[in-house]
Amino acid sequence: MFDQFWTHLLLPVLYILAIVVPLILAVAMFVYWERKVIGWMHVRMGPNKIGPLGMLQAFADVVKLLIKEVILPTNSSKFLYYLAPMLALVPAFAAWAVVPFGEKMVLANVNAGVLYLLAMTSLGVYGIILAGWASNSRYALLGAMRSAAQVISYELAMGMSVVCVLVLTGSLNLTDIVHAQAGNKGFFDWYWLPLLPVFIIYFISGVAETNRAPFDVAEGESEIVAGFHVEYSGSAFAIFFLAEYASMILVSFLAAIFFMGGWLSPLQGWITADAPRWINWIWTGGFIWLFIKAFLFSFLFLWFRASFPRYRYDQIMRLGWKVFIPITIVWVFVAGLMKYYGWVTIGTGA
Amino acid sequence: MLAEYWPVLLFIAVAIGLGIALLVIGLLAGTSRPTAEKLAPYECGFEAFEDARMKFDVRYYLIAILFIIFDLEIAFLFPWATVFSDLGVIALVEMGLFLLLLVIGFAYVWKKGALEWE
Numbered sequence: 001m002f003d004q005f006w007t008h009l010l011l012p013v014l015y016i017l018a019i020v021v022p023l024i025l026a027v028a029m030f031v032y033w034e035r036k037v038i039g040w041m042h043v044r045m046g047p048n049k050i051g052p053l054g055m056l057q058a059f060a061d062v063v064k065l066l067i068k069e070v071i072l073p074t075n076s077s078k079f080l081y082y083l084a085p086m087l088a089l090v091p092a093f094a095a096w097a098v099v100p101f102g103e104k105m106v107l108a109n110v111n112a113g114v115l116y117l118l119a120m121t122s123l124g125v126y127g128i129i130l131a132g133w134a135s136n137s138r139y140a141l142l143g144a145m146r147s148a149a150q151v152i153s154y155e156l157a158m159g160m161s162v163v164c165v166l167v168l169t170g171s172l173n174l175t176d177i178v179h180a181q182a183g184n185k186g187f188f189d190w191y192w193l194p195l196l197p198v199f200i201i202y203f204i205s206g207v208a209e210t211n212r213a214p215f216d217v218a219e220g221e222s223e224i225v226a227g228f229h230v231e232y233s234g235s236a237f238a239i240f241f242l243a244e245y246a247s248m249i250l251v252s253f254l255a256a257i258f259f260m261g262g263w264l265s266p267l268q269g270w271i272t273a274d275a276p277r278w279i280n281w282i283w284t285g286g287f288i289w290l291f292i293k294a295f296l297f298s299f300l301f302l303w304f305r306a307s308f309p310r311y312r313y314d315q316i317m318r319l320g321w322k323v324f325i326p327i328t329i330v331w332v333f334v335a336g337l338m339k340y341y342g343w344v345t346i347g348t349g350a
Numbered sequence: 351m352l353a354e355y356w357p358v359l360l361f362i363a364v365a366i367g368l369g370i371a372l373l374v375i376g377l378l379a380g381t382s383r384p385t386a387e388k389l390a391p392y393e394c395g396f397e398a399f400e401d402a403r404m405k406f407d408v409r410y411y412l413i414a415i416l417f418i419i420f421d422l423e424i425a426f427l428f429p430w431a432t433v434f435s436d437l438g439v440i441a442l443v444e445m446g447l448f449l450l451l452l453v454i455g456f457a458y459v460w461k462k463g464a465l466e467w468e
Contacts, residue, residue, distance in 0.1 A: 012357045016364045066372075069381045074389045086369040090362060097361035108357040115428065116358065122421075136403060137391035149410050152417040159424040166431035230392055235376020239369060314467035317413075321465045325420070325456070332427065333449055339435060340442050 015107050019096050027245040028058035034302045041306040065241075068234035073135060076231065080134035085232065085239035088127025092243040095120035095250055100175045102263045102287035113174040114162060117254065121158075121209065124247065125151045128211075128218070128228050131240070135231035143227025146313060147211055147218030153320040154208040154215075160328030161202040164195050165258045167335040168344050178262030180346045184269025190261040194344045198331045199259040201324050203297065206251035208316065210244060212301055214308035215316055252297035256290055263290040412464050423452050 032047060032055060039046025047054035072078060098113040100106035110116065125148050132144020166172065168191060169180040183189030192199045208215040211227075219227035229240045256262060264285040271283040281288060311319070338344045426448070434441050459465060 008356070009360075012360050013364065015357070016361050019361075020364060020368065066376050067379050067381070068376075069383065070373075070376050071384070071389060073391050074386075075391055082373060085373065086366065089369045089372075090365040093365035093368065094358070094362040097358040107361065108354055110354045110358065133403070135391070138393060138404075141403065141406075145406055145410050149413045152421075153413060156417065156420045156424065159421065160427075163424060163427045163431050166428065167434055170432055170435050172428070172432055225392070234380045235372050238376070239372050242372075317465070317467045322460070326453075329449055329453060329456070332431075333446060336434065336442050336445060340439070 012107070016097075019107060020093060023093070023096060023246060023249070024242070026249055027242055028062065029055075030245055030249060030298060031061070031241075032058045034305075037299070037302045038306045041303075062238065065238040066235050070234040070236050071231065073137060073231050075136040077134045077136070080130050081231075082236070084127050084131035084134055085236050085243070086127075087130060088124060088243040089239050089246075091120040091123040091127075092246040092250065095247075098174055099250070099253055100178060100257070100262065101290060103285075105263075105287055106175060109173065109175055111171075111173050114166065114172040114177075117174075118159060118162065121247070121250075122155060124243070125155075127240075127243065131232065132228040135228075137231050139225050139230045140228050143218050143230065147228055150215065150218065150313075150316055150320070151209055151211070153317060154205040154324070157201055157320060157324035157328055158205040158209060160325065160332060161195075161198040161205070162258065163332050164198045164328070164335040165191055167332065167339050168194065169346065170339075174257055174262075178257055178264060181261040182264055182268060186268055186270050187261065187266035189268065190259060190264070191344075192259040194338055195259060195331065195335065197327055198335075199255075201328060202259065203251075203255050203300070205320075205324065206255060207301060207304060208320065210247050210251060210301075212248065213305035214311050216310060217313050217316065248301055249294065249298055252294040252301070253290070255297050256293035260293050261285075261289075263287050265289055409464075409467065416459060416464065419455075420452075423448075 035057070036046035036054070047057035050056045050060045072081060095117055097108050098106070098110055098116050100109070128147045128151065129144050132140045132142075132147075135141070165177060169177045171177060171180070181190045211218045217227075219225075219229075229237060232240060261268075265281070265283050266289070267283040268285060273283070274280075427445075430441060430445055430448075434445075
Protein backbone atom coordinates (compact mmCIF):
# COMPACT_ATOMS: atom_id res chain seq x y z
CA MET A 1 0.00 0.00 0.00
CA PHE A 2 2.60 2.50 1.09
CA ASP A 3 4.91 1.38 -1.71
CA GLN A 4 2.26 2.19 -4.28
CA PHE A 5 1.60 5.51 -2.61
CA TRP A 6 5.32 6.26 -2.62
CA THR A 7 6.11 5.38 -6.24
CA HIS A 8 2.98 6.84 -7.79
CA LEU A 9 2.38 9.92 -5.74
CA LEU A 10 5.06 11.03 -3.30
CA LEU A 11 8.08 10.37 -5.47
CA PRO A 12 6.69 12.12 -8.58
CA VAL A 13 5.58 15.05 -6.43
CA LEU A 14 9.09 15.28 -5.00
CA TYR A 15 10.49 15.31 -8.53
CA ILE A 16 7.98 17.98 -9.49
CA LEU A 17 8.98 20.11 -6.52
CA ALA A 18 12.61 19.59 -7.54
CA ILE A 19 11.67 21.38 -10.78
CA VAL A 20 9.18 23.94 -9.45
CA VAL A 21 11.20 25.26 -6.50
CA PRO A 22 14.40 25.91 -8.49
CA LEU A 23 12.22 27.41 -11.22
CA ILE A 24 10.70 29.92 -8.80
CA LEU A 25 14.18 30.72 -7.47
CA ALA A 26 15.40 31.06 -11.05
CA VAL A 27 12.58 33.51 -11.77
CA ALA A 28 13.54 35.55 -8.70
CA MET A 29 17.21 35.62 -9.67
CA PHE A 30 16.31 36.32 -13.30
CA VAL A 31 14.34 39.39 -12.26
CA TYR A 32 17.33 40.54 -10.24
CA TRP A 33 19.69 39.78 -13.13
CA GLU A 34 17.44 41.65 -15.55
CA ARG A 35 17.46 44.78 -13.43
CA LYS A 36 21.19 44.48 -12.90
CA VAL A 37 22.04 43.92 -16.57
CA ILE A 38 19.78 46.69 -17.78
CA GLY A 39 21.27 48.89 -15.10
CA TRP A 40 24.77 48.20 -16.41
CA MET A 41 23.67 48.83 -19.98
CA HIS A 42 22.25 52.17 -18.86
CA VAL A 43 25.44 52.89 -16.90
CA ARG A 44 23.56 52.63 -13.60
CA MET A 45 24.16 50.37 -10.62
CA GLY A 46 20.95 48.39 -10.66
CA PRO A 47 19.64 47.05 -7.35
CA ASN A 48 22.46 47.04 -4.80
CA LYS A 49 20.99 47.62 -1.35
CA ILE A 50 19.37 44.41 -0.17
CA GLY A 51 21.75 41.53 0.47
CA PRO A 52 25.19 41.15 -1.11
CA LEU A 53 25.23 43.08 -4.42
CA GLY A 54 21.48 43.49 -4.06
CA MET A 55 20.90 39.80 -4.70
CA LEU A 56 18.01 39.55 -2.25
CA GLN A 57 16.12 42.37 -3.97
CA ALA A 58 13.75 39.99 -5.75
CA PHE A 59 12.87 38.19 -2.53
CA ALA A 60 12.14 41.48 -0.80
CA ASP A 61 9.89 42.35 -3.74
CA VAL A 62 8.04 39.06 -3.39
CA VAL A 63 7.36 39.69 0.30
CA LYS A 64 6.18 43.17 -0.49
CA LEU A 65 3.88 41.98 -3.27
CA LEU A 66 2.35 39.30 -1.07
CA ILE A 67 1.39 41.70 1.72
CA LYS A 68 -0.08 44.28 -0.65
CA GLU A 69 -3.80 44.64 -1.04
CA VAL A 70 -5.41 42.60 -3.81
CA ILE A 71 -7.90 44.91 -5.44
CA LEU A 72 -11.11 43.65 -7.00
CA PRO A 73 -12.39 46.47 -9.22
CA THR A 74 -16.06 47.40 -8.90
CA ASN A 75 -17.29 46.35 -12.32
CA SER A 76 -15.16 43.27 -12.69
CA SER A 77 -16.33 39.67 -12.87
CA LYS A 78 -15.06 38.22 -9.63
CA PHE A 79 -14.58 34.57 -10.57
CA LEU A 80 -12.95 35.27 -13.93
CA TYR A 81 -10.83 37.98 -12.35
CA TYR A 82 -9.23 35.47 -10.02
CA LEU A 83 -9.20 32.67 -12.60
CA ALA A 84 -7.15 34.67 -15.12
CA PRO A 85 -3.82 34.72 -13.23
CA MET A 86 -4.20 31.00 -12.59
CA LEU A 87 -4.73 30.36 -16.28
CA ALA A 88 -1.54 32.28 -17.01
CA LEU A 89 0.50 30.51 -14.35
CA VAL A 90 -0.57 26.88 -14.75
CA PRO A 91 0.51 26.39 -18.41
CA ALA A 92 3.76 28.30 -17.88
CA PHE A 93 4.67 25.88 -15.11
CA ALA A 94 3.02 22.67 -16.30
CA ALA A 95 4.94 22.84 -19.59
CA TRP A 96 8.12 22.01 -17.65
CA ALA A 97 6.87 18.46 -17.08
CA VAL A 98 8.29 17.27 -20.39
CA VAL A 99 11.50 19.31 -20.57
CA PRO A 100 14.55 17.02 -20.49
CA PHE A 101 17.40 18.52 -18.48
CA GLY A 102 19.89 15.81 -19.28
CA GLU A 103 20.29 12.20 -20.27
CA LYS A 104 17.44 10.46 -18.35
CA MET A 105 16.87 13.66 -16.37
CA VAL A 106 13.27 14.17 -17.40
CA LEU A 107 10.11 13.98 -15.36
CA ALA A 108 7.82 12.59 -18.05
CA ASN A 109 9.55 11.18 -21.11
CA VAL A 110 6.36 11.24 -23.17
CA ASN A 111 6.18 10.60 -26.89
CA ALA A 112 3.89 13.53 -27.57
CA GLY A 113 6.14 15.96 -25.72
CA VAL A 114 6.24 18.65 -28.39
CA LEU A 115 2.48 18.49 -28.87
CA TYR A 116 1.99 18.89 -25.13
CA LEU A 117 4.34 21.87 -25.08
CA LEU A 118 2.51 23.52 -27.94
CA ALA A 119 -0.81 22.93 -26.19
CA MET A 120 0.47 24.42 -22.96
CA THR A 121 2.01 27.49 -24.54
CA SER A 122 -1.22 28.06 -26.48
CA LEU A 123 -3.23 28.03 -23.26
CA GLY A 124 -1.32 31.03 -21.94
CA VAL A 125 -3.34 33.34 -24.16
CA TYR A 126 -6.54 32.55 -22.25
CA GLY A 127 -5.07 34.07 -19.11
CA ILE A 128 -4.35 37.29 -21.01
CA ILE A 129 -7.78 37.52 -22.66
CA LEU A 130 -9.62 36.69 -19.46
CA ALA A 131 -7.60 39.16 -17.41
CA GLY A 132 -8.48 41.94 -19.83
CA TRP A 133 -12.12 40.97 -20.02
CA ALA A 134 -12.69 40.34 -16.33
CA SER A 135 -11.07 43.62 -15.23
CA ASN A 136 -13.68 45.56 -17.20
CA SER A 137 -11.31 48.44 -17.69
CA ARG A 138 -10.51 50.10 -20.96
CA TYR A 139 -6.76 49.82 -20.78
CA ALA A 140 -6.97 46.22 -19.70
CA LEU A 141 -9.31 45.25 -22.52
CA LEU A 142 -7.29 47.05 -25.19
CA GLY A 143 -4.09 45.52 -23.88
CA ALA A 144 -5.64 42.07 -23.84
CA MET A 145 -6.89 42.37 -27.43
CA ARG A 146 -3.53 43.52 -28.70
CA SER A 147 -1.66 40.97 -26.70
CA ALA A 148 -3.86 38.05 -27.71
CA ALA A 149 -3.72 38.89 -31.42
CA GLN A 150 0.06 39.21 -31.19
CA VAL A 151 0.55 36.00 -29.24
CA ILE A 152 -1.55 33.86 -31.57
CA SER A 153 0.11 35.36 -34.65
CA TYR A 154 3.57 34.50 -33.44
CA GLU A 155 2.42 31.12 -32.26
CA LEU A 156 1.94 30.19 -35.92
CA ALA A 157 5.53 31.05 -36.79
CA MET A 158 6.68 29.21 -33.69
CA GLY A 159 4.65 26.10 -34.55
CA MET A 160 5.96 26.09 -38.11
CA SER A 161 9.56 26.35 -36.87
CA VAL A 162 8.98 23.38 -34.60
CA VAL A 163 7.56 21.42 -37.54
CA CYS A 164 10.93 21.93 -39.30
CA VAL A 165 12.69 20.37 -36.30
CA LEU A 166 10.23 17.49 -36.34
CA VAL A 167 10.83 16.82 -40.01
CA LEU A 168 14.53 16.35 -39.31
CA THR A 169 14.12 14.26 -36.15
CA GLY A 170 10.96 12.32 -36.95
CA SER A 171 9.94 12.30 -33.31
CA LEU A 172 7.79 14.36 -30.96
CA ASN A 173 9.81 13.18 -27.99
CA LEU A 174 12.08 15.91 -26.65
CA THR A 175 14.77 13.49 -25.50
CA ASP A 176 14.85 11.99 -29.01
CA ILE A 177 15.12 15.48 -30.49
CA VAL A 178 18.27 16.08 -28.45
CA HIS A 179 19.65 12.64 -29.27
CA ALA A 180 19.11 13.28 -32.97
CA GLN A 181 21.51 16.22 -32.73
CA ALA A 182 24.34 14.12 -31.37
CA GLY A 183 27.28 13.48 -33.67
CA ASN A 184 30.98 14.00 -34.00
CA LYS A 185 31.12 17.40 -35.65
CA GLY A 186 30.79 19.39 -32.45
CA PHE A 187 28.17 22.09 -32.49
CA PHE A 188 27.84 21.82 -36.28
CA ASP A 189 25.66 18.77 -35.71
CA TRP A 190 22.99 20.84 -34.07
CA TYR A 191 19.93 22.05 -35.92
CA TRP A 192 20.75 25.74 -35.75
CA LEU A 193 22.86 25.23 -38.87
CA PRO A 194 20.45 23.51 -41.31
CA LEU A 195 17.52 25.41 -39.82
CA LEU A 196 19.24 28.75 -39.30
CA PRO A 197 16.36 30.95 -40.55
CA VAL A 198 13.73 29.15 -38.50
CA PHE A 199 16.02 29.09 -35.47
CA ILE A 200 16.17 32.87 -35.55
CA ILE A 201 12.43 33.07 -36.22
CA TYR A 202 11.74 30.69 -33.35
CA PHE A 203 13.59 32.79 -30.85
CA ILE A 204 12.17 36.10 -32.04
CA SER A 205 8.68 34.58 -31.97
CA GLY A 206 9.42 33.42 -28.45
CA VAL A 207 10.21 37.00 -27.48
CA ALA A 208 6.96 38.17 -29.08
CA GLU A 209 5.02 35.28 -27.56
CA THR A 210 6.04 36.24 -24.04
CA ASN A 211 5.17 39.90 -24.74
CA ARG A 212 8.68 41.10 -24.10
CA ALA A 213 10.44 44.14 -25.48
CA PRO A 214 10.66 45.10 -28.33
CA PHE A 215 7.25 43.45 -28.81
CA ASP A 216 5.74 44.61 -25.53
CA VAL A 217 2.92 46.76 -26.93
CA ALA A 218 0.57 44.87 -24.64
CA GLU A 219 2.00 46.83 -21.78
CA GLY A 220 3.36 49.78 -23.69
CA GLU A 221 3.56 52.01 -20.64
CA SER A 222 3.29 55.24 -22.54
CA GLU A 223 0.03 54.26 -24.25
CA ILE A 224 -2.02 51.84 -22.21
CA VAL A 225 -0.19 51.78 -18.87
CA ALA A 226 0.29 48.09 -18.11
CA GLY A 227 -2.08 46.47 -20.58
CA PHE A 228 -4.07 43.44 -19.55
CA HIS A 229 -2.90 43.36 -15.93
CA VAL A 230 -3.35 47.04 -15.14
CA GLU A 231 -6.05 46.33 -12.55
CA TYR A 232 -4.15 43.55 -10.83
CA SER A 233 -2.25 44.20 -7.64
CA GLY A 234 -0.54 42.31 -4.87
CA SER A 235 -0.26 38.57 -5.20
CA ALA A 236 -2.55 38.39 -8.26
CA PHE A 237 -0.05 40.59 -10.08
CA ALA A 238 2.81 38.52 -8.70
CA ILE A 239 1.28 35.44 -10.35
CA PHE A 240 1.23 37.12 -13.77
CA PHE A 241 4.80 38.21 -13.22
CA LEU A 242 5.87 34.71 -12.23
CA ALA A 243 4.13 33.26 -15.28
CA GLU A 244 5.76 35.71 -17.66
CA TYR A 245 9.26 35.06 -16.40
CA ALA A 246 8.73 31.30 -16.19
CA SER A 247 7.68 31.29 -19.84
CA MET A 248 10.71 33.37 -20.80
CA ILE A 249 12.95 30.80 -19.17
CA LEU A 250 10.93 28.06 -20.86
CA VAL A 251 11.43 29.61 -24.29
CA SER A 252 15.17 29.82 -23.59
CA PHE A 253 15.30 26.15 -22.64
CA LEU A 254 13.26 25.10 -25.65
CA ALA A 255 15.41 27.10 -28.05
CA ALA A 256 18.41 25.29 -26.56
CA ILE A 257 16.73 21.89 -26.86
CA PHE A 258 15.30 22.28 -30.37
CA PHE A 259 18.19 24.04 -32.06
CA MET A 260 21.26 24.01 -29.84
CA GLY A 261 21.54 20.35 -28.92
CA GLY A 262 20.03 20.48 -25.44
CA TRP A 263 22.49 19.06 -22.94
CA LEU A 264 24.98 17.96 -25.64
CA SER A 265 28.44 19.42 -25.52
CA PRO A 266 29.55 21.82 -28.28
CA LEU A 267 32.82 19.84 -28.27
CA GLN A 268 31.12 16.49 -28.91
CA GLY A 269 33.23 14.18 -31.05
CA TRP A 270 36.25 16.47 -30.98
CA ILE A 271 37.65 15.36 -27.65
CA THR A 272 37.51 11.75 -26.54
CA ALA A 273 39.83 11.88 -23.56
CA ASP A 274 39.05 9.80 -20.52
CA ALA A 275 38.70 11.96 -17.46
CA PRO A 276 36.93 11.93 -14.12
CA ARG A 277 33.23 12.60 -14.29
CA TRP A 278 33.41 16.14 -13.00
CA ILE A 279 35.59 17.19 -15.97
CA ASN A 280 34.19 14.71 -18.43
CA TRP A 281 30.86 16.53 -18.96
CA ILE A 282 32.71 19.31 -20.78
CA TRP A 283 32.94 17.11 -23.87
CA THR A 284 30.44 14.30 -23.24
CA GLY A 285 27.64 16.67 -22.36
CA GLY A 286 25.54 17.18 -19.27
CA PHE A 287 22.77 19.31 -17.84
CA ILE A 288 25.26 22.11 -17.14
CA TRP A 289 25.58 22.69 -20.87
CA LEU A 290 21.82 23.02 -21.21
CA PHE A 291 21.79 25.53 -18.36
CA ILE A 292 24.61 27.54 -19.94
CA LYS A 293 22.79 27.66 -23.28
CA ALA A 294 19.47 28.57 -21.67
CA PHE A 295 21.22 31.25 -19.65
CA LEU A 296 22.67 32.77 -22.83
CA PHE A 297 19.24 32.75 -24.51
CA SER A 298 17.57 34.34 -21.51
CA PHE A 299 20.32 36.94 -21.47
CA LEU A 300 19.28 37.80 -25.05
CA PHE A 301 15.81 38.70 -23.75
CA LEU A 302 17.38 41.31 -21.48
CA TRP A 303 19.78 42.53 -24.11
CA PHE A 304 16.89 43.04 -26.55
CA ARG A 305 14.97 44.95 -23.92
CA ALA A 306 17.85 47.30 -23.25
CA SER A 307 18.75 47.77 -26.94
CA PHE A 308 15.69 47.97 -29.14
CA PRO A 309 12.97 50.59 -29.23
CA ARG A 310 9.43 49.24 -29.12
CA TYR A 311 7.89 48.19 -32.42
CA ARG A 312 4.65 49.75 -33.61
CA TYR A 313 1.71 47.38 -33.52
CA ASP A 314 1.23 47.26 -37.30
CA GLN A 315 4.95 46.53 -37.69
CA ILE A 316 4.66 43.64 -35.27
CA MET A 317 1.73 42.13 -37.13
CA ARG A 318 3.46 42.63 -40.47
CA LEU A 319 6.61 40.94 -39.24
CA GLY A 320 4.65 37.98 -37.90
CA TRP A 321 2.31 37.39 -40.81
CA LYS A 322 4.16 38.69 -43.84
CA VAL A 323 7.75 37.80 -43.04
CA PHE A 324 7.93 34.95 -40.55
CA ILE A 325 5.07 32.76 -41.74
CA PRO A 326 6.12 32.73 -45.44
CA ILE A 327 9.74 31.95 -44.50
CA THR A 328 8.75 29.12 -42.20
CA ILE A 329 6.36 27.61 -44.76
CA VAL A 330 9.17 27.57 -47.32
CA TRP A 331 11.60 26.15 -44.80
CA VAL A 332 9.26 23.29 -43.89
CA PHE A 333 9.60 22.19 -47.50
CA VAL A 334 13.36 22.81 -47.50
CA ALA A 335 13.67 20.73 -44.34
CA GLY A 336 11.71 17.99 -46.09
CA LEU A 337 14.18 18.08 -49.00
CA MET A 338 17.15 18.04 -46.63
CA LYS A 339 15.74 15.01 -44.89
CA TYR A 340 14.78 13.25 -48.11
CA TYR A 341 18.20 13.66 -49.69
CA GLY A 342 19.93 12.79 -46.43
CA TRP A 343 21.80 16.07 -46.02
CA VAL A 344 20.88 16.03 -42.38
CA THR A 345 20.96 12.68 -40.65
CA ILE A 346 19.74 11.58 -37.27
CA GLY A 347 22.56 11.52 -34.76
CA THR A 348 24.22 8.55 -33.18
CA GLY A 349 23.07 9.28 -29.67
CA ALA A 350 19.64 7.65 -29.99
CA MET B 351 2.48 3.95 -22.23
CA LEU B 352 -0.32 6.03 -20.75
CA ALA B 353 1.32 5.77 -17.33
CA GLU B 354 4.06 8.10 -18.56
CA TYR B 355 1.51 10.89 -18.62
CA TRP B 356 0.68 10.54 -14.92
CA PRO B 357 3.53 12.84 -13.77
CA VAL B 358 2.32 15.39 -16.32
CA LEU B 359 -1.11 15.36 -14.73
CA LEU B 360 0.45 15.64 -11.28
CA PHE B 361 2.54 18.55 -12.46
CA ILE B 362 -0.58 20.38 -13.65
CA ALA B 363 -2.15 19.72 -10.24
CA VAL B 364 0.93 21.07 -8.44
CA ALA B 365 0.89 24.16 -10.67
CA ILE B 366 -2.79 24.77 -9.88
CA GLY B 367 -2.02 24.29 -6.19
CA LEU B 368 0.83 26.80 -6.42
CA GLY B 369 -1.43 29.37 -8.07
CA ILE B 370 -4.19 28.92 -5.50
CA ALA B 371 -1.68 29.06 -2.65
CA LEU B 372 -0.16 32.32 -3.89
CA LEU B 373 -3.58 33.87 -4.38
CA VAL B 374 -4.81 32.78 -0.95
CA ILE B 375 -1.62 33.98 0.76
CA GLY B 376 -2.05 37.32 -0.96
CA LEU B 377 -5.70 37.59 0.01
CA LEU B 378 -4.99 36.64 3.62
CA ALA B 379 -1.70 38.44 4.23
CA GLY B 380 -2.52 41.53 2.21
CA THR B 381 -4.22 44.51 3.74
CA SER B 382 -7.82 45.16 2.77
CA ARG B 383 -9.08 48.71 3.06
CA PRO B 384 -11.25 49.20 0.00
CA THR B 385 -12.63 52.58 -0.89
CA ALA B 386 -14.87 53.47 -3.81
CA GLU B 387 -12.09 55.41 -5.55
CA LYS B 388 -9.59 52.62 -5.12
CA LEU B 389 -11.91 50.05 -6.63
CA ALA B 390 -12.98 52.15 -9.57
CA PRO B 391 -11.64 50.99 -12.96
CA TYR B 392 -8.35 52.71 -13.69
CA GLU B 393 -8.69 55.36 -16.34
CA CYS B 394 -5.91 57.82 -15.56
CA GLY B 395 -7.99 59.75 -13.05
CA PHE B 396 -11.13 60.03 -15.16
CA GLU B 397 -14.28 58.41 -13.95
CA ALA B 398 -15.31 55.53 -16.14
CA PHE B 399 -18.67 56.62 -17.50
CA GLU B 400 -19.62 53.47 -19.32
CA ASP B 401 -18.90 49.79 -19.48
CA ALA B 402 -15.46 49.07 -20.84
CA ARG B 403 -16.69 46.08 -22.85
CA MET B 404 -17.20 48.07 -25.99
CA LYS B 405 -17.08 47.23 -29.66
CA PHE B 406 -13.62 46.40 -30.84
CA ASP B 407 -11.95 46.39 -34.21
CA VAL B 408 -13.07 43.53 -36.43
CA ARG B 409 -9.47 42.88 -37.46
CA TYR B 410 -8.75 41.23 -34.14
CA TYR B 411 -11.57 38.84 -34.88
CA LEU B 412 -10.25 38.23 -38.38
CA ILE B 413 -6.79 37.47 -37.01
CA ALA B 414 -8.33 34.95 -34.63
CA ILE B 415 -10.15 33.19 -37.49
CA LEU B 416 -7.02 33.09 -39.64
CA PHE B 417 -5.11 31.77 -36.64
CA ILE B 418 -7.50 28.86 -36.25
CA ILE B 419 -7.13 27.91 -39.92
CA PHE B 420 -3.35 28.11 -39.94
CA ASP B 421 -3.01 26.41 -36.59
CA LEU B 422 -5.04 23.51 -37.94
CA GLU B 423 -2.66 23.30 -40.88
CA ILE B 424 0.23 23.09 -38.45
CA ALA B 425 -1.59 20.37 -36.54
CA PHE B 426 -1.81 18.47 -39.85
CA LEU B 427 1.90 18.91 -40.40
CA PHE B 428 2.81 17.36 -37.06
CA PRO B 429 2.00 13.71 -37.85
CA TRP B 430 3.41 14.12 -41.35
CA ALA B 431 6.70 15.42 -40.00
CA THR B 432 6.95 12.57 -37.53
CA VAL B 433 6.63 9.75 -40.06
CA PHE B 434 8.15 11.61 -42.98
CA SER B 435 11.28 9.50 -43.36
CA ASP B 436 9.26 6.26 -43.49
CA LEU B 437 6.99 7.43 -46.30
CA GLY B 438 9.60 8.60 -48.79
CA VAL B 439 8.94 10.57 -51.94
CA ILE B 440 5.14 10.37 -51.81
CA ALA B 441 5.09 12.20 -48.49
CA LEU B 442 7.37 14.88 -49.87
CA VAL B 443 5.19 15.45 -52.96
CA GLU B 444 1.96 15.36 -51.02
CA MET B 445 3.17 17.81 -48.47
CA GLY B 446 4.46 19.99 -51.28
CA LEU B 447 0.90 20.05 -52.66
CA PHE B 448 -0.55 20.67 -49.20
CA LEU B 449 1.82 23.55 -48.59
CA LEU B 450 1.02 24.88 -52.06
CA LEU B 451 -2.69 24.97 -51.22
CA LEU B 452 -1.81 26.65 -47.95
CA VAL B 453 0.26 29.23 -49.78
CA ILE B 454 -2.57 29.90 -52.28
CA GLY B 455 -4.94 30.55 -49.39
CA PHE B 456 -2.34 32.68 -47.69
CA ALA B 457 -1.75 34.70 -50.87
CA TYR B 458 -5.51 35.25 -51.19
CA VAL B 459 -5.77 36.50 -47.60
CA TRP B 460 -2.77 38.74 -48.17
CA LYS B 461 -4.19 40.10 -51.44
CA LYS B 462 -7.57 40.79 -49.82
CA GLY B 463 -5.78 42.93 -47.25
CA ALA B 464 -6.75 40.91 -44.20
CA LEU B 465 -3.20 41.27 -42.89
CA GLU B 466 -3.10 45.06 -43.20
CA TRP B 467 -2.93 47.23 -40.07
CA GLU B 468 -2.79 50.91 -40.76
